[in-house]
Every structure is written in C-alpha cells, then in structure tokens.
Amino acid sequence: GENVEQHPSTLSVQEGDSAVIKCTYSDSASNYFPWYKQELGKGPQLIIDIRSNVGEKKDQRIAVTLNKTAKHFSLHITETQPEDSAVYFCAASMVFGAGTILRVKS
Amino acid sequence: EPEVTQTPSHQVTQMGQEVILRCVPISNHLYFYWYRQILGQKVEFLVSFYNNEISEKSEIFDDQFSVERPDGSNFTLKIRSTKLEDSAMYFCASSEDILMPASSYNSPLHFGNGTRLTVT
Numbered sequence: 001g002e003n004v005e006q007h008p009s010t011l012s013v014q015e016g017d018s019a020v021i022k023c024t025y026s027d028s029a030s031n032y033f034p035w036y037k038q039e040l041g042k043g044p045q046l047i048i049d050i051r052s053n054v055g056e057k058k059d060q061r062i063a064v065t066l067n068k069t070a071k072h073f074s075l076h077i078t079e080t081q082p083e084d085s086a087v088y089f090c091a092a093s094m095v096f097g098a099g100t101i102l103r104v105k106s
Numbered sequence: 107e108p109e110v111t112q113t114p115s116h117q118v119t120q121m122g123q124e125v126i127l128r129c130v131p132i133s134n135h136l137y138f139y140w141y142r143q144i145l146g147q148k149v150e151f152l153v154s155f156y157n158n159e160i161s162e163k164s165e166i167f168d169d170q171f172s173v174e175r176p177d178g179s180n181f182t183l184k185i186r187s188t189k190l191e192d193s194a195m196y197f198c199a200s201s202e203d204i205l206m207p208a209s210s211y212n213s214p215l216h217f218g219n220g221t222r223l224t225v226t
Contacts, residue, residue, distance in 0.1 A: 042219050
C-alpha cells in the first residue's frame, strides 16, 4: 500500500520568512496530492491540492510542487504570518503523512 | 458553506463497551470515510464507503469496527468491545468523488471536527 513520509516534523520560522515542507510517496499509481491544515480542536482542512499532470500550483502565498519521477512533492508558504501556525499534513490520495507542526514567531 | 458534522464531540466509555460515532456528511457527497488520530500523531485512514458498501479499509479496521449508513443522511462508525488503545480523535470525511490511487476522479476530503473518544 501507499506510504507517505513527511519532513520536518516541526518547523519554526520568523514572521515574514518562507516555510517549506517536503513529502515523498511510494505508490507510483498515486496521482492526487492534497495538503491539509489542522488547527487546534478542528478537523484537517484542504488548503491546496495538485494532480499528477501538473508540476506546480500556486494560490496566493501557498504553492505546491510535484516531481512524479522522484515521487516527492513540497508545500511552500511565503511571507508567513502568525495565523499560519498549525499542523500541516500532506497526503497521497487518502494516505496522510505524519504532519508538520509549523510555528510562526512574531 | 456546507460542512460535515459529527456527534458527539466527546465520548467517554468504559473498556469493553460498544460505542457508535455519528456523522452527517455533506448532502451531495457520495463517498464517506473514517480516519483516526491518536493524540499528537498522524491522521490514519480507517475505511472508505460508497453505495452502501466498504470500498477500502486499512489493517486497523478489523472485526472490532463496522460502518453503516442507516438512512439517507447519517454515516456511523461502531466500535465493539472498546480497548484503551482505541482512545483517539475520530474524524469523518466525505468527498464528491472517490479518493483512491490511480483514480481520475480524486477530489478533496471535507472533514468534520471529530469525536474525541476516551476509553477508561
């Protein structure tokens, strides 16, 4: 079955800096890669997704890149703000990575 | 915006008891899922459900677990004979299209806010 590895497990950045979270997956048949943000006491919420026919997708301060050959994909958040502090999960279809705790220090 | 609702928000039960966790998925969604998140750990897939039957299940989803769509709106997870290690957040999710590898129709999951299950 699919296995998703996510790094780093925690990430602290200064407000205004960029944050990058990386994931790898094992099943070459996977073709859908969503990213979810989970705030305290809530369920994961989709923030951006990418399909395998696209190498990069951007939505305001958030971008995702996908390298299907290497089976890895990354989330990039630019100009981080304190409200970006949360747990971020990558996924390959319905299998989640272990999560990254992002702390944005003001 | 339509949302997935889960009840109760917190359930406390004694070891060995049965619990039923309830979910109301988004009304026009056809695919339903249960996930589990042990405190501070990853979100683990349990089961997906479509057309009144299980589409996929993980190795976590053993005979202790069952799912049901008893009517047109509810989707339930039953845990028989609960164990201490069943203590976790249980999230229900729904999607417009099936979420599985190699599918051309993958669409995002919409999660509820979860039920915290505490087994004592």
